[in-house]
Structures are given as C-alpha cells and as structure tokens.
Amino acid sequence: MRSKIVAANWKMNLTFGEAESLVDDILDRLDEQDELNCEVIICPPFPYLELLTDFEFDEQRFNVGAQNCSAFDMGAYTGEVSAKMLKSIDVDYCIVGHSERRKYFGESDETLAEKVNRLIENNMSPIFCVGEVLEEREAGRHFEVVKEQLEKGLFHLDGDAIYDTIIAYEPVWAIGTGKTATPEQAQEMHAYIRSLVKERYDQAAADDIRILYGGSCNAQNATELFSQPDVDGGLIGGASLKANDFVSICLQASQIGAE
Ligand code: 13P
Numbered sequence: 001m002r003s004k005i006v007a008a009n010w011k012m013n014l015t016f017g018e019a020e021s022l023v024d025d026i027l028d029r030l031d032e033q034d035e036l037n038c039e040v041i042i043c044p045p046f047p048y049l050e051l052l053t054d055f056e057f058d059e060q061r062f063n064v065g066a067q068n069c070s071a072f073d074m075g076a077y078t079g080e081v082s083a084k085m086l087k088s089i090d091v092d093y094c095i096v097g098h099s100e101r102r103k104y105f106g107e108s109d110e111t112l113a114e115k116v117n118r119l120i121e122n123n124m125s126p127i128f129c130v131g132e133v134l135e136e137r138e139a140g141r142h143f144e145v146v147k148e149q150l151e152k153g154l155f156h157l158d159g160d161a162i163y164d165t166i167i168a169y170e171p172v173w174a175i176g177t178g179k180t181a182t183p184e185q186a187q188e189m190h191a192y193i194r195s196l197v198k199e200r201y202d203q204a205a206a207d208d209i210r211i212l213y214g215g216s217c218n219a220q221n222a223t224e225l226f227s228q229p230d231v232d233g234g235l236i237g238g239a240s241l242k243a244n245d246f247v248s249i250c251l252q253a254s255q256i257g258a259e
Contacts, residue, residue: 004038004226004253005166005210005233007127008240009067009095012045019048023055025243030061030250037257038233040250041065041093041127042240046081053090065093065127068101071114073121083118094119095235097129097153099172109152116154120161127166127235128154129214130193134173142171143192150193155200162201167193167211168235174215176237183224183231186213190230219248226256 014022023042030036040062044052052064070080086094096119097112112128119126130149132142146169154165169189174181181189190211198206213225214235225231233253239245 002208002210002232004257005041005212006038006246006250006253007041007065007093007166007168007212007233007235008043008246009098009214009235009237010042010044010048010240011067011100011237013241014045014048016048016051019044019051022241022243023052026247027055027061029243029247033251033254036061036250036254038250038253039063043067043093043095043127049086049091050089063093064091065095066091067095067098069094069096069115069118071111071118073118083115083122083124087122087124091124093125093127093166095129095168096126097149099129099131099133099170099175103172109149112153113156116157116165120157120164123164125164125166126154127168127212129168129170129235131170131172131175131215137171137173142189146189146193147196150196151200155196159201159205162197162205163208165209167197167209168214169193169211170214170235172215176216178216180216180218180221180225181213183228186225186231187228190228190232194230217249219245219252222249222252223256226253 043065069083096115101107116126130146132145136145194206210232212233212235213231217234218239
C-alpha cells in the first residue's frame with residue numbers, strides 16, 4: 001500500500017526566528033506521538049533549508065524539500081540555486097511547477113521539464129504540480145489541461161525515474177482561497193492522473209506513484225480528502241504555517257495510513 005505524505009509549502013513566509021519556532025513547535029507536537037504512519041516533508045524558503053536539514057538529522061521526524069531549483073546545472077546564472085547545491089546540503093525533494101511559479105515567473109512546461117531533469121540527475125525527488133485555473137474548469141477543460149502539463153513537464157522521464165516522483169494536483173482556484181475541491185472532485189482528478197501514469201508507463205508505476213492534493217487543505221477537511229482512494233496526502237500552504245493545524249493534518253494522514 002502507498003504510504004501517505006503530508007508536505008508543507010511555506011512559500012515566501014516567516015523570518016528565520018519564526019521558522020525556528022515553528023519547527024520547534026511542530027517537533028514538540030510530533031514527539032507526543034509514538035509513531036507516525038505517514039511521511040512528512042517540509043519545504044521552507046532557501047535560506048532556512050539547512051536549519052531544517054539539521055533538525056531532520058537530529059530528530060528524523062521529517063524530510064526537507066526546496067520550493068524551486070534552477071533549470072541549469074551550474075555556472076553564471078546570478079540568483080539561481082541548482083539541484084546539485086540543494087543535494088549537497090541533504091535536500092532530497094523539490095517542488096516543481098507550482099502554479100505561482102508558472103503565473104508570476106513565467107515558467108514554461110519546457111523549463112519545468114529541465115528542472116525535473118536536474119533533480120533526477122541529482123537523485124532528488126520532484127514534487128511536480130499540476131492544476132487548472134477556474135475558467136478552464138468551468139469550460140470543462142480541466143482534464144485536458146492537467147494531461148498536457150504532465151505530458152510536457154514530466155512524462156519525458158524514463159520508466160525508472162518516474163518512481164522517484166511525486167505528483168501534486170493543485171487546482172489553482174483552490175489555492176489560498178478557502179475554496180477546497182470537494183473530495184469527489186479531488187478523487188476524480190487523482191484517478192485520472194493515475195490512469196495517465198498507467199497509460200504512459202505501466203500498472204506498477206501507477207500503483208506506486210503518490211498523488212497529493214493541494215488547495216485550501218486544512219485541519220477541518222484533511223480526513224475527508226485523504227480518505228479518497230487515489231489521494232495519497234496533501235501539499236499544504238497556509239495551514240502549514242501553524243504548528244497545531246499542520247500536526248493535526250499529519251495525524252489525520254497517519255490515522256488513515258494505519259487503517
Ligand atoms: P493553500 O493551502 O494556502 O491553499 O496553498 C496550497 C499550495 O499552494 C501548496 O503548494
């Protein structure tokens with residue numbers, strides 16, 4: 001059975017001191033639990049990655065991911081951070097293709113495919129985000145849009161590399177809006193994504209790949225969403241900035257994982 005994953009995307013929030021107390025609070029609450037039947041990944045802004053990897057090694061309660069990486073390998077690219085650099089400080093995961101990067105930073109499917117390549121070359125796991133905007137859903141184009149994002153940004157990978165990848169379905173209209181996809185809408189899209197993985201790769205890859213839901217997922221709706229058969233956990237924005245809420249989401253995933 002696929003284990004559940006709860007991933008925190010802190011986005012561009014928190015000062016260093018705030019990040020430190022948040023992770024302390026999360027660990028205090030996690031320490032009250034004997035066992036957690038889910039994986040936890042925390043994706044802070046770049047300057048806090050090492051703080052988190054240090055905690056990771058001391059406590060071993062979570063993994064650390066970046067929110068972005070360069071499409072280039074190394075060299076004269078001012079302001080960029082390469083996958084190789086991330087790997088060298090023990091970061092094992094990286095979000096790619098978040099809708100905020102597609103929208104505000106003009107990241108194309110071709111650029112995203114290159115980022116995925118750099119991560120795989122460095123033995124890291126991409127958390128590859130897909131999702132439609134409201135107009136696309138209202139026009140009934142959501143399946144088509146998500147299929148195209150996967151085909152252009154991810155499905156160039158060969159059979160082995162797809163096993164190192166996590167997919168996150170984040171309908172753009174649900175991000176930061178308090179408007180969550182219904183469990184039925186999430187399940188429908190996740191099952192569709194899994195069918196695309198089967199079509200492009202095989203049944204084993206489809207059975208293995210984790211597909212996370214993101215978009216106003218919180219402590220009130222996590223159980224409903226994560227109970228869907230093809231929803232393997234969540235990518236959490238706003239609610240990951242509050243220790244109580246985030247740990248509650250992790251415990252809900254753990255509970256379902258234990259069933
Ligand atoms: P919210 O949980 O704040 O809607 O953000 C979701 C998201 O974008 C996670 O990557």
